[in-house]
Amino acid sequence: MKDNNENSYEGRIIIVSNRLPIVVRKESDNIEIERGSGGLITALAPVLKDRGGKWIGWPGITEEERIDISQALAEANEDVGYDLEAVVLTQEEVNNYYYGFSNEILWPLFHDLQSRCNYEPRYWELYRKVNRKFAEKIESTVKTDDFVWIQDYHLLNCARELRTLGVRSKLAMFLHIPFPPLDIFLKLPWRYQLLENLLYYDLIGFQTIRDRVNFIDCLRRFFRGVQIEGRGQVVLGKTADREFRIGVFPISIDYSEFEKAARSQQVADRAWYLHEKYPERKIILGVDRLDYTKGIIQRLKAFENAIERFPELRGKVSFVQVVVPSRINVPEYFELKQEIERLTSEINGRFTTSGWVPIHYVFRSLDRDDLVALYRTAEIALVTPLKDGMNLVAKEYCASNIEEDGVLILSEFAGAAPEFKDHALLVNPHDIVGVADAIYQAFTMDIEERRARMKPLREIVRENDVFYWVDSFFKGALSRDLKSFPVVKDYVPR
Ligand code: GDG
Numbered sequence: 001m002k003d004n005n006e007n008s009y010e011g012r013i014i015i016v017s018n019r020l021p022i023v024v025r026k027e028s029d030n031i032e033i034e035r036g037s038g039g040l041i042t043a044l045a046p047v048l049k050d051r052g053g054k055w056i057g058w059p060g061i062t063e064e065e066r067i068d069i070s071q072a073l074a075e076a077n078e079d080v081g082y083d084l085e086a087v088v089l090t091q092e093e094v095n096n097y098y099y100g101f102s103n104e105i106l107w108p109l110f111h112d113l114q115s116r117c118n119y120e121p122r123y124w125e126l127y128r129k130v131n132r133k134f135a136e137k138i139e140s141t142v143k144t145d146d147f148v149w150i151q152d153y154h155l156l157n158c159a160r161e162l163r164t165l166g167v168r169s170k171l172a173m174f175l176h177i178p179f180p181p182l183d184i185f186l187k188l189p190w191r192y193q194l195l196e197n198l199l200y201y202d203l204i205g206f207q208t209i210r211d212r213v214n215f216i217d218c219l220r221r222f223f224r225g226v227q228i229e230g231r232g233q234v235v236l237g238k239t240a241d242r243e244f245r246i247g248v249f250p251i252s253i254d255y256s257e258f259e260k261a262a263r264s265q266q267v268a269d270r271a272w273y274l275h276e277k278y279p280e281r282k283i284i285l286g287v288d289r290l291d292y293t294k295g296i297i298q299r300l301k302a303f304e305n306a307i308e309r310f311p312e313l314r315g316k317v318s319f320v321q322v323v324v325p326s327r328i329n330v331p332e333y334f335e336l337k338q339e340i341e342r343l344t345s346e347i348n349g350r351f352t353t354s355g356w357v358p359i360h361y362v363f364r365s366l367d368r369d370d371l372v373a374l375y376r377t378a379e380i381a382l383v384t385p386l387k388d389g390m391n392l393v394a395k396e397y398c399a400s401n402i403e404e405d406g407v408l409i410l411s412e413f414a415g416a417a418p419e420f421k422d423h424a425l426l427v428n429p430h431d432i433v434g435v436a437d438a439i440y441q442a443f444t445m446d447i448e449e450r451r452a453r454m455k456p457l458r459e460i461v462r463e464n465d466v467f468y469w470v471d472s473f474f475k476g477a478l479s480r481d482l483k484s485f486p487v488v489k490d491y492v493p494r
Pocket of ligand 1: 176389393
Protein backbone atom coordinates (compact mmCIF):
# COMPACT_ATOMS: atom_id res chain seq x y z
CA MET A 1 0.00 0.00 0.00
CA LYS A 2 1.31 3.42 -0.90
CA ASP A 3 1.33 5.86 1.96
CA ASN A 4 0.51 9.45 1.40
CA ASN A 5 -0.73 12.05 3.82
CA GLU A 6 -4.33 11.92 2.80
CA ASN A 7 -4.63 8.17 3.19
CA SER A 8 -1.96 7.32 5.73
CA TYR A 9 -2.98 4.97 8.47
CA GLU A 10 -1.10 4.34 11.64
CA GLY A 11 -2.66 1.18 13.06
CA ARG A 12 -1.99 -2.46 12.26
CA ILE A 13 -3.82 -4.40 9.61
CA ILE A 14 -5.66 -7.45 10.85
CA ILE A 15 -6.86 -9.82 8.17
CA VAL A 16 -9.47 -12.37 9.17
CA SER A 17 -10.55 -15.26 6.98
CA ASN A 18 -12.15 -18.62 7.54
CA ARG A 19 -8.88 -20.41 6.73
CA LEU A 20 -5.42 -19.26 7.72
CA PRO A 21 -3.17 -19.09 4.66
CA ILE A 22 -1.30 -22.22 5.78
CA VAL A 23 -1.51 -25.97 5.48
CA VAL A 24 -0.80 -28.03 8.61
CA ARG A 25 0.78 -31.42 7.98
CA LYS A 26 1.29 -34.08 10.59
CA GLU A 27 4.17 -36.39 9.70
CA SER A 28 4.30 -39.04 12.50
CA ASP A 29 5.12 -36.86 15.54
CA ASN A 30 6.23 -33.87 13.54
CA ILE A 31 3.94 -30.93 12.84
CA GLU A 32 4.82 -29.05 9.71
CA ILE A 33 3.30 -25.85 8.51
CA GLU A 34 3.42 -24.92 4.86
CA ARG A 35 2.83 -21.42 3.72
CA GLY A 36 -0.16 -20.75 1.50
CA SER A 37 0.12 -18.98 -1.81
CA GLY A 38 -2.23 -17.07 -4.08
CA GLY A 39 -2.97 -13.50 -5.01
CA LEU A 40 -4.49 -12.33 -1.75
CA ILE A 41 -1.52 -13.55 0.28
CA THR A 42 1.02 -12.16 -2.19
CA ALA A 43 -0.66 -8.78 -2.13
CA LEU A 44 -1.20 -8.61 1.60
CA ALA A 45 1.99 -10.18 2.92
CA PRO A 46 4.17 -7.05 2.41
CA VAL A 47 1.46 -4.82 3.91
CA LEU A 48 1.10 -7.09 6.93
CA LYS A 49 4.85 -7.26 7.38
CA ASP A 50 5.15 -3.51 7.15
CA ARG A 51 2.48 -2.88 9.71
CA GLY A 52 3.34 -5.68 12.12
CA GLY A 53 0.01 -7.08 11.07
CA LYS A 54 -1.85 -10.25 11.86
CA TRP A 55 -3.80 -12.91 10.03
CA ILE A 56 -6.49 -14.66 12.06
CA GLY A 57 -8.24 -17.80 10.87
CA TRP A 58 -8.96 -21.49 11.29
CA PRO A 59 -5.87 -23.65 10.67
CA GLY A 60 -7.94 -26.45 9.14
CA ILE A 61 -7.63 -28.97 12.00
CA THR A 62 -10.23 -29.65 14.68
CA GLU A 63 -10.00 -29.50 18.46
CA GLU A 64 -10.65 -33.25 18.64
CA GLU A 65 -7.51 -33.98 16.66
CA ARG A 66 -5.52 -32.59 19.62
CA ILE A 67 -2.68 -31.37 17.48
CA ASP A 68 -0.65 -28.70 19.21
CA ILE A 69 0.43 -26.31 16.49
CA SER A 70 1.59 -23.46 18.73
CA GLN A 71 5.29 -24.20 18.30
CA ALA A 72 5.00 -24.69 14.52
CA LEU A 73 2.88 -21.54 14.25
CA ALA A 74 5.47 -19.49 16.17
CA GLU A 75 8.12 -20.71 13.72
CA ALA A 76 5.87 -19.91 10.77
CA ASN A 77 5.35 -16.40 12.17
CA GLU A 78 9.10 -15.83 12.14
CA ASP A 79 9.23 -17.12 8.61
CA VAL A 80 6.42 -15.02 7.11
CA GLY A 81 7.20 -11.87 9.10
CA TYR A 82 3.71 -11.30 10.49
CA ASP A 83 1.56 -13.04 13.09
CA LEU A 84 -0.66 -15.97 12.27
CA GLU A 85 -3.25 -16.58 14.94
CA ALA A 86 -5.42 -19.68 15.03
CA VAL A 87 -9.11 -19.95 15.85
CA VAL A 88 -9.62 -23.55 16.94
CA LEU A 89 -12.91 -25.16 15.89
CA THR A 90 -14.58 -28.37 17.02
CA GLN A 91 -15.73 -30.97 14.51
CA GLU A 92 -19.33 -30.02 15.23
CA GLU A 93 -18.59 -26.38 14.48
CA VAL A 94 -16.82 -27.27 11.26
CA ASN A 95 -19.75 -29.45 10.20
CA ASN A 96 -22.45 -26.88 10.92
CA TYR A 97 -20.79 -23.52 10.39
CA TYR A 98 -18.46 -24.40 7.52
CA TYR A 99 -19.95 -27.34 5.63
CA GLY A 100 -23.46 -26.46 6.75
CA PHE A 101 -24.33 -22.77 6.81
CA SER A 102 -21.46 -21.51 4.67
CA ASN A 103 -21.41 -24.20 2.02
CA GLU A 104 -24.91 -25.68 2.02
CA ILE A 105 -26.74 -22.37 2.34
CA LEU A 106 -24.75 -19.23 1.58
CA TRP A 107 -22.61 -20.67 -1.23
CA PRO A 108 -25.48 -22.03 -3.37
CA LEU A 109 -27.89 -19.19 -2.49
CA PHE A 110 -25.40 -16.46 -3.35
CA HIS A 111 -24.68 -18.23 -6.65
CA ASP A 112 -28.42 -18.20 -7.47
CA LEU A 113 -28.73 -21.96 -6.94
CA GLN A 114 -31.47 -21.80 -4.36
CA SER A 115 -32.73 -25.32 -4.95
CA ARG A 116 -29.43 -26.65 -3.60
CA CYS A 117 -29.87 -24.93 -0.23
CA ASN A 118 -30.45 -26.89 2.95
CA TYR A 119 -31.95 -24.46 5.48
CA GLU A 120 -31.16 -26.49 8.57
CA PRO A 121 -31.81 -24.32 11.67
CA ARG A 122 -28.84 -25.82 13.53
CA TYR A 123 -26.52 -24.46 10.85
CA TRP A 124 -27.53 -20.89 11.65
CA GLU A 125 -27.05 -21.47 15.39
CA LEU A 126 -23.51 -22.69 14.88
CA TYR A 127 -22.74 -20.04 12.25
CA ARG A 128 -23.56 -17.40 14.86
CA LYS A 129 -21.56 -19.21 17.51
CA VAL A 130 -18.46 -19.53 15.35
CA ASN A 131 -18.70 -15.91 14.19
CA ARG A 132 -18.77 -14.96 17.88
CA LYS A 133 -15.73 -17.15 18.47
CA PHE A 134 -13.85 -15.38 15.70
CA ALA A 135 -14.96 -12.03 17.14
CA GLU A 136 -13.66 -12.98 20.58
CA LYS A 137 -10.31 -13.91 19.13
CA ILE A 138 -10.12 -10.61 17.27
CA GLU A 139 -11.23 -8.67 20.35
CA SER A 140 -8.47 -10.26 22.43
CA THR A 141 -5.82 -8.72 20.25
CA VAL A 142 -7.22 -5.67 18.45
CA LYS A 143 -6.38 -2.05 19.31
CA THR A 144 -8.60 0.87 18.44
CA ASP A 145 -6.23 2.15 15.76
CA ASP A 146 -6.14 -1.19 13.95
CA PHE A 147 -7.94 -1.83 10.72
CA VAL A 148 -9.78 -5.16 10.70
CA TRP A 149 -10.40 -6.56 7.24
CA ILE A 150 -12.67 -9.60 7.26
CA GLN A 151 -12.86 -11.85 4.21
CA ASP A 152 -15.86 -13.51 2.72
CA TYR A 153 -19.16 -15.17 3.36
CA HIS A 154 -18.13 -17.34 6.30
CA LEU A 155 -17.87 -14.34 8.60
CA LEU A 156 -20.71 -11.98 7.73
CA ASN A 157 -21.82 -11.62 11.37
CA CYS A 158 -18.41 -10.75 12.77
CA ALA A 159 -18.72 -6.97 12.78
CA ARG A 160 -21.87 -6.98 14.86
CA GLU A 161 -20.33 -9.40 17.34
CA LEU A 162 -17.26 -7.18 17.57
CA ARG A 163 -19.33 -4.06 18.23
CA THR A 164 -21.23 -5.96 20.93
CA LEU A 165 -17.88 -6.77 22.49
CA GLY A 166 -17.07 -3.05 22.51
CA VAL A 167 -14.51 -3.03 19.68
CA ARG A 168 -14.27 0.43 18.09
CA SER A 169 -11.70 -0.19 15.35
CA LYS A 170 -12.53 0.23 11.68
CA LEU A 171 -14.14 -2.93 10.32
CA ALA A 172 -14.37 -3.88 6.67
CA MET A 173 -15.74 -6.89 4.81
CA PHE A 174 -14.90 -8.07 1.30
CA LEU A 175 -17.29 -10.56 -0.24
CA HIS A 176 -15.43 -12.77 -2.72
CA ILE A 177 -18.60 -14.40 -4.03
CA PRO A 178 -21.60 -12.74 -5.71
CA PHE A 179 -24.46 -11.12 -3.81
CA PRO A 180 -27.78 -12.52 -5.06
CA PRO A 181 -30.75 -10.62 -6.46
CA LEU A 182 -33.53 -9.69 -4.02
CA ASP A 183 -36.01 -12.42 -4.93
CA ILE A 184 -33.35 -15.07 -4.34
CA PHE A 185 -32.01 -13.52 -1.13
CA LEU A 186 -35.57 -13.44 0.20
CA LYS A 187 -35.55 -17.25 0.43
CA LEU A 188 -33.05 -17.16 3.30
CA PRO A 189 -34.87 -17.76 6.59
CA TRP A 190 -32.37 -15.48 8.39
CA ARG A 191 -32.39 -12.79 5.69
CA TYR A 192 -33.14 -9.83 7.94
CA GLN A 193 -30.65 -10.74 10.66
CA LEU A 194 -27.86 -11.37 8.16
CA LEU A 195 -28.46 -8.13 6.32
CA GLU A 196 -28.71 -6.12 9.52
CA ASN A 197 -25.50 -7.68 10.84
CA LEU A 198 -23.68 -6.62 7.68
CA LEU A 199 -24.49 -2.97 8.37
CA TYR A 200 -22.13 -3.02 11.36
CA TYR A 201 -19.18 -2.97 8.97
CA ASP A 202 -17.78 0.45 8.11
CA LEU A 203 -17.19 -0.75 4.58
CA ILE A 204 -18.75 -3.64 2.69
CA GLY A 205 -16.86 -4.39 -0.51
CA PHE A 206 -18.25 -6.29 -3.49
CA GLN A 207 -16.63 -7.65 -6.62
CA THR A 208 -18.94 -5.98 -9.14
CA ILE A 209 -21.59 -3.34 -9.58
CA ARG A 210 -24.10 -6.15 -10.13
CA ASP A 211 -23.49 -7.40 -6.57
CA ARG A 212 -23.75 -3.96 -5.05
CA VAL A 213 -26.98 -3.21 -6.88
CA ASN A 214 -28.42 -6.49 -5.57
CA PHE A 215 -27.31 -5.65 -2.04
CA ILE A 216 -28.84 -2.19 -2.20
CA ASP A 217 -32.10 -3.65 -3.53
CA CYS A 218 -32.20 -5.93 -0.48
CA LEU A 219 -31.49 -3.01 1.84
CA ARG A 220 -34.35 -1.04 0.31
CA ARG A 221 -36.69 -3.97 0.89
CA PHE A 222 -35.87 -4.33 4.59
CA PHE A 223 -34.81 -0.88 5.77
CA ARG A 224 -37.46 1.67 4.97
CA GLY A 225 -35.99 5.06 4.21
CA VAL A 226 -32.46 3.77 3.61
CA GLN A 227 -30.45 6.43 1.79
CA ILE A 228 -27.65 5.83 -0.66
CA GLU A 229 -25.50 8.89 -1.23
CA GLY A 230 -22.83 9.59 -3.80
CA ARG A 231 -21.83 7.64 -6.86
CA GLY A 232 -18.75 5.91 -8.08
CA GLN A 233 -16.57 3.20 -6.58
CA VAL A 234 -17.70 3.87 -3.03
CA VAL A 235 -21.11 5.14 -1.94
CA LEU A 236 -22.48 5.93 1.48
CA GLY A 237 -25.45 4.06 2.95
CA LYS A 238 -27.58 5.43 5.80
CA THR A 239 -30.33 3.72 7.74
CA ALA A 240 -32.09 5.16 10.79
CA ASP A 241 -29.23 4.15 13.07
CA ARG A 242 -26.26 3.15 10.90
CA GLU A 243 -23.88 4.67 8.38
CA PHE A 244 -21.66 2.52 6.20
CA ARG A 245 -19.80 2.56 2.91
CA ILE A 246 -20.54 0.20 0.08
CA GLY A 247 -17.79 -0.28 -2.47
CA VAL A 248 -17.00 -2.13 -5.67
CA PHE A 249 -13.49 -3.60 -5.85
CA PRO A 250 -12.97 -6.22 -8.58
CA ILE A 251 -10.25 -8.52 -7.24
CA SER A 252 -7.26 -9.34 -9.42
CA ILE A 253 -3.98 -11.24 -9.62
CA ASP A 254 -0.28 -10.52 -9.37
CA TYR A 255 0.05 -9.86 -13.11
CA SER A 256 3.81 -9.51 -13.17
CA GLU A 257 4.30 -12.81 -11.33
CA PHE A 258 2.29 -14.69 -13.97
CA GLU A 259 3.87 -12.85 -16.85
CA LYS A 260 7.35 -13.51 -15.41
CA ALA A 261 6.58 -17.18 -14.83
CA ALA A 262 5.23 -17.49 -18.38
CA ARG A 263 8.54 -16.15 -19.73
CA SER A 264 10.70 -18.43 -17.57
CA GLN A 265 12.76 -21.26 -18.99
CA GLN A 266 10.94 -23.91 -16.95
CA VAL A 267 7.60 -22.83 -18.38
CA ALA A 268 9.02 -22.51 -21.90
CA ASP A 269 10.28 -26.13 -21.64
CA ARG A 270 6.91 -27.39 -20.49
CA ALA A 271 5.10 -25.36 -23.15
CA TRP A 272 7.38 -26.89 -25.77
CA TYR A 273 6.55 -30.34 -24.44
CA LEU A 274 2.82 -29.53 -24.72
CA HIS A 275 3.29 -28.46 -28.34
CA GLU A 276 5.02 -31.77 -29.01
CA LYS A 277 2.29 -33.72 -27.26
CA TYR A 278 -0.49 -32.00 -29.18
CA PRO A 279 1.08 -31.44 -32.61
CA GLU A 280 -1.06 -29.58 -35.13
CA ARG A 281 -3.75 -29.21 -32.50
CA LYS A 282 -5.28 -26.26 -30.77
CA ILE A 283 -5.62 -26.63 -27.03
CA ILE A 284 -8.89 -25.56 -25.46
CA LEU A 285 -8.38 -25.17 -21.73
CA GLY A 286 -10.68 -25.31 -18.71
CA VAL A 287 -9.29 -24.92 -15.16
CA ASP A 288 -11.62 -25.04 -12.18
CA ARG A 289 -12.01 -26.06 -8.60
CA LEU A 290 -14.45 -28.97 -8.40
CA ASP A 291 -17.66 -27.02 -7.94
CA TYR A 292 -21.15 -27.06 -9.41
CA THR A 293 -21.01 -23.27 -9.87
CA LYS A 294 -18.19 -23.58 -12.40
CA GLY A 295 -20.42 -25.01 -15.15
CA ILE A 296 -18.11 -27.93 -15.99
CA ILE A 297 -20.95 -30.25 -17.04
CA GLN A 298 -22.51 -27.64 -19.34
CA ARG A 299 -19.05 -26.90 -20.79
CA LEU A 300 -18.40 -30.56 -21.61
CA LYS A 301 -21.77 -30.72 -23.36
CA ALA A 302 -20.94 -27.56 -25.31
CA PHE A 303 -17.64 -29.06 -26.41
CA GLU A 304 -19.43 -32.22 -27.48
CA ASN A 305 -21.94 -30.12 -29.41
CA ALA A 306 -19.11 -28.25 -31.13
CA ILE A 307 -17.30 -31.37 -32.33
CA GLU A 308 -20.60 -32.85 -33.38
CA ARG A 309 -21.77 -29.89 -35.46
CA PHE A 310 -18.37 -28.75 -36.75
CA PRO A 311 -16.56 -31.89 -37.94
CA GLU A 312 -13.53 -29.83 -38.98
CA LEU A 313 -12.73 -29.48 -35.26
CA ARG A 314 -12.21 -33.23 -34.95
CA GLY A 315 -8.55 -34.13 -34.69
CA LYS A 316 -7.74 -30.41 -34.64
CA VAL A 317 -8.59 -29.49 -31.06
CA SER A 318 -7.84 -31.06 -27.70
CA PHE A 319 -9.89 -30.00 -24.73
CA VAL A 320 -7.78 -30.09 -21.56
CA GLN A 321 -10.00 -29.84 -18.48
CA VAL A 322 -8.18 -29.50 -15.16
CA VAL A 323 -10.36 -30.03 -12.10
CA VAL A 324 -8.82 -29.28 -8.73
CA PRO A 325 -10.19 -31.48 -5.90
CA SER A 326 -12.34 -29.48 -3.49
CA ARG A 327 -14.87 -30.35 -0.72
CA ILE A 328 -14.66 -33.91 -1.96
CA ASN A 329 -16.11 -35.29 1.31
CA VAL A 330 -19.38 -33.53 0.58
CA PRO A 331 -21.67 -35.99 -1.28
CA GLU A 332 -22.79 -33.35 -3.81
CA TYR A 333 -19.20 -32.68 -4.85
CA PHE A 334 -18.39 -36.35 -5.08
CA GLU A 335 -21.45 -36.85 -7.31
CA LEU A 336 -20.36 -33.94 -9.49
CA LYS A 337 -16.94 -35.56 -9.92
CA GLN A 338 -18.61 -38.80 -10.98
CA GLU A 339 -20.85 -36.99 -13.44
CA ILE A 340 -17.86 -35.15 -14.97
CA GLU A 341 -16.01 -38.43 -15.34
CA ARG A 342 -19.00 -40.23 -16.81
CA LEU A 343 -19.63 -37.51 -19.36
CA THR A 344 -15.95 -37.22 -20.28
CA SER A 345 -15.64 -40.91 -20.99
CA GLU A 346 -18.94 -40.93 -22.88
CA ILE A 347 -17.74 -38.12 -25.17
CA ASN A 348 -14.30 -39.66 -25.57
CA GLY A 349 -15.88 -43.04 -26.23
CA ARG A 350 -18.00 -41.51 -28.95
CA PHE A 351 -15.40 -39.44 -30.78
CA THR A 352 -11.92 -40.87 -30.09
CA THR A 353 -10.08 -42.06 -33.20
CA SER A 354 -6.75 -43.85 -33.49
CA GLY A 355 -4.76 -40.61 -33.36
CA TRP A 356 -7.07 -38.35 -31.38
CA VAL A 357 -8.62 -38.20 -27.92
CA PRO A 358 -10.96 -35.18 -27.67
CA ILE A 359 -10.90 -34.56 -23.90
CA HIS A 360 -7.87 -34.76 -21.61
CA TYR A 361 -9.18 -34.77 -18.08
CA VAL A 362 -6.91 -34.01 -15.10
CA PHE A 363 -8.26 -34.39 -11.57
CA ARG A 364 -5.56 -32.94 -9.34
CA SER A 365 -3.86 -29.69 -8.57
CA LEU A 366 -1.07 -28.89 -11.01
CA ASP A 367 2.10 -27.20 -9.88
CA ARG A 368 2.32 -23.54 -10.75
CA ASP A 369 4.70 -23.98 -13.72
CA ASP A 370 2.54 -26.67 -15.34
CA LEU A 371 -0.51 -24.47 -14.93
CA VAL A 372 1.21 -21.43 -16.43
CA ALA A 373 2.58 -23.56 -19.29
CA LEU A 374 -0.98 -24.62 -20.09
CA TYR A 375 -2.19 -21.02 -19.89
CA ARG A 376 0.62 -19.97 -22.18
CA THR A 377 0.05 -22.72 -24.71
CA ALA A 378 -3.74 -22.92 -24.87
CA GLU A 379 -5.18 -21.19 -27.94
CA ILE A 380 -8.60 -20.98 -26.33
CA ALA A 381 -9.63 -20.67 -22.66
CA LEU A 382 -13.14 -21.76 -21.78
CA VAL A 383 -14.12 -19.97 -18.58
CA THR A 384 -17.84 -20.61 -18.29
CA PRO A 385 -19.06 -20.56 -14.67
CA LEU A 386 -22.82 -20.45 -14.09
CA LYS A 387 -22.05 -17.62 -11.71
CA ASP A 388 -18.75 -16.49 -10.17
CA GLY A 389 -17.66 -13.70 -7.86
CA MET A 390 -14.78 -12.83 -10.17
CA ASN A 391 -12.88 -15.85 -11.62
CA LEU A 392 -9.16 -15.46 -11.37
CA VAL A 393 -8.45 -18.15 -13.95
CA ALA A 394 -9.67 -15.76 -16.67
CA LYS A 395 -7.18 -13.12 -15.49
CA GLU A 396 -4.32 -15.58 -15.03
CA TYR A 397 -4.85 -16.89 -18.57
CA CYS A 398 -4.52 -13.39 -20.03
CA ALA A 399 -1.46 -12.53 -17.92
CA SER A 400 0.29 -15.75 -18.97
CA ASN A 401 -0.64 -15.51 -22.65
CA ILE A 402 2.61 -13.79 -23.61
CA GLU A 403 2.29 -14.62 -27.31
CA GLU A 404 -0.92 -12.57 -27.16
CA ASP A 405 -2.80 -14.86 -29.50
CA GLY A 406 -5.18 -16.71 -27.16
CA VAL A 407 -8.94 -16.30 -27.19
CA LEU A 408 -10.87 -16.03 -23.96
CA ILE A 409 -14.41 -17.40 -23.99
CA LEU A 410 -16.01 -16.02 -20.86
CA SER A 411 -19.32 -16.49 -19.09
CA GLU A 412 -21.37 -13.34 -18.87
CA PHE A 413 -22.10 -14.37 -15.27
CA ALA A 414 -18.46 -14.26 -14.14
CA GLY A 415 -17.51 -11.18 -12.15
CA ALA A 416 -14.73 -10.64 -14.68
CA ALA A 417 -17.26 -10.09 -17.49
CA PRO A 418 -17.80 -6.33 -17.05
CA GLU A 419 -14.04 -5.68 -17.27
CA PHE A 420 -13.50 -8.03 -20.22
CA LYS A 421 -16.75 -7.70 -22.13
CA ASP A 422 -15.33 -5.76 -25.08
CA HIS A 423 -12.51 -8.20 -25.86
CA ALA A 424 -13.50 -11.68 -24.70
CA LEU A 425 -16.17 -13.78 -26.42
CA LEU A 426 -18.98 -13.52 -23.89
CA VAL A 427 -21.33 -16.49 -23.62
CA ASN A 428 -24.30 -17.67 -21.62
CA PRO A 429 -22.94 -20.89 -20.04
CA HIS A 430 -26.42 -22.48 -20.07
CA ASP A 431 -26.62 -22.04 -23.83
CA ILE A 432 -24.89 -25.21 -25.05
CA VAL A 433 -25.26 -24.29 -28.73
CA GLY A 434 -24.12 -20.70 -28.12
CA VAL A 435 -20.96 -21.84 -26.31
CA ALA A 436 -20.29 -24.38 -29.08
CA ASP A 437 -20.62 -21.57 -31.64
CA ALA A 438 -18.14 -19.48 -29.63
CA ILE A 439 -15.68 -22.40 -29.64
CA TYR A 440 -15.95 -22.57 -33.40
CA GLN A 441 -15.62 -18.80 -33.73
CA ALA A 442 -12.47 -18.87 -31.58
CA PHE A 443 -11.09 -21.80 -33.57
CA THR A 444 -11.53 -20.01 -36.88
CA MET A 445 -10.55 -16.52 -35.68
CA ASP A 446 -7.63 -15.04 -37.60
CA ILE A 447 -4.46 -14.02 -35.85
CA GLU A 448 -5.09 -10.26 -36.23
CA GLU A 449 -8.38 -10.46 -34.41
CA ARG A 450 -6.95 -12.73 -31.72
CA ARG A 451 -4.15 -10.25 -31.08
CA ALA A 452 -6.52 -7.30 -31.18
CA ARG A 453 -8.57 -8.96 -28.46
CA MET A 454 -5.82 -10.38 -26.24
CA LYS A 455 -3.62 -7.28 -26.09
CA PRO A 456 -6.22 -5.06 -24.38
CA LEU A 457 -7.26 -7.91 -22.08
CA ARG A 458 -3.68 -8.19 -20.86
CA GLU A 459 -3.48 -4.44 -20.49
CA ILE A 460 -6.62 -4.40 -18.31
CA VAL A 461 -5.18 -7.04 -15.97
CA ARG A 462 -1.77 -5.36 -15.88
CA GLU A 463 -3.25 -2.00 -14.92
CA ASN A 464 -5.73 -3.43 -12.43
CA ASP A 465 -3.62 -6.00 -10.62
CA VAL A 466 -4.03 -7.28 -7.09
CA PHE A 467 -1.84 -4.52 -5.65
CA TYR A 468 -4.16 -1.96 -7.19
CA TRP A 469 -7.07 -3.88 -5.68
CA VAL A 470 -5.60 -3.83 -2.16
CA ASP A 471 -4.75 -0.16 -2.53
CA SER A 472 -8.21 0.81 -3.68
CA PHE A 473 -9.81 -1.21 -0.90
CA PHE A 474 -7.75 0.60 1.73
CA LYS A 475 -8.57 3.93 0.17
CA GLY A 476 -12.23 2.96 0.12
CA ALA A 477 -12.11 2.03 3.78
CA LEU A 478 -9.95 4.77 5.18
CA SER A 479 -10.20 7.90 3.09
CA ARG A 480 -12.45 10.58 4.40
CA ASP A 481 -13.33 12.19 1.13
CA LEU A 482 -15.84 10.11 -0.80
CA LYS A 483 -15.84 12.54 -3.71
CA SER A 484 -12.23 11.68 -4.43
CA PHE A 485 -13.19 8.21 -5.67
CA PRO A 486 -13.13 7.56 -9.39
CA VAL A 487 -16.47 7.13 -11.05
CA VAL A 488 -17.02 3.50 -12.01
CA LYS A 489 -18.03 3.03 -15.62
CA ASP A 490 -21.60 1.80 -16.12
CA TYR A 491 -22.70 2.62 -12.59
CA VAL A 492 -26.35 3.55 -12.64
CA PRO A 493 -27.40 5.42 -9.50
CA ARG A 494 -30.71 4.12 -8.21
C1 GDG B 1 -13.34 -17.48 -5.00
C2 GDG B 1 -14.55 -17.02 -5.83
C3 GDG B 1 -13.12 -15.26 -6.86
C4 GDG B 1 -6.76 -23.70 -10.12
N1 GDG B 1 -6.24 -24.85 -10.56
C5 GDG B 1 -4.99 -24.92 -10.09
C6 GDG B 1 -4.73 -23.78 -9.37
N2 GDG B 1 -5.83 -23.04 -9.40
C7 GDG B 1 -5.98 -21.71 -8.79
C8 GDG B 1 -6.09 -20.70 -9.89
C9 GDG B 1 -6.83 -19.55 -9.21
C10 GDG B 1 -7.65 -20.26 -8.13
O1 GDG B 1 -7.19 -21.60 -8.05
C11 GDG B 1 -9.13 -20.31 -8.47
O2 GDG B 1 -9.67 -19.02 -8.33
P1 GDG B 1 -11.08 -18.62 -8.91
O3 GDG B 1 -11.22 -17.17 -8.82
O4 GDG B 1 -11.20 -19.14 -10.30
O5 GDG B 1 -12.18 -19.39 -8.05
P2 GDG B 1 -12.53 -19.76 -6.48
O6 GDG B 1 -11.57 -20.72 -5.93
O7 GDG B 1 -13.94 -20.22 -6.53
O8 GDG B 1 -12.43 -18.37 -5.66
C12 GDG B 1 -14.08 -16.41 -7.15
C13 GDG B 1 -12.02 -15.68 -5.91
O9 GDG B 1 -12.55 -16.27 -4.72
C14 GDG B 1 -11.18 -14.48 -5.49
O10 GDG B 1 -11.97 -13.47 -4.94
O11 GDG B 1 -12.53 -14.86 -8.09
O12 GDG B 1 -15.19 -15.94 -7.88
O13 GDG B 1 -15.43 -18.11 -6.07
O14 GDG B 1 -5.92 -18.67 -8.61
O15 GDG B 1 -4.79 -20.39 -10.32
N3 GDG B 1 -3.55 -23.53 -8.79
C15 GDG B 1 -2.57 -24.48 -8.93
N4 GDG B 1 -2.77 -25.64 -9.61
C16 GDG B 1 -3.96 -25.91 -10.20
O16 GDG B 1 -4.13 -26.98 -10.79
N5 GDG B 1 -1.36 -24.25 -8.39
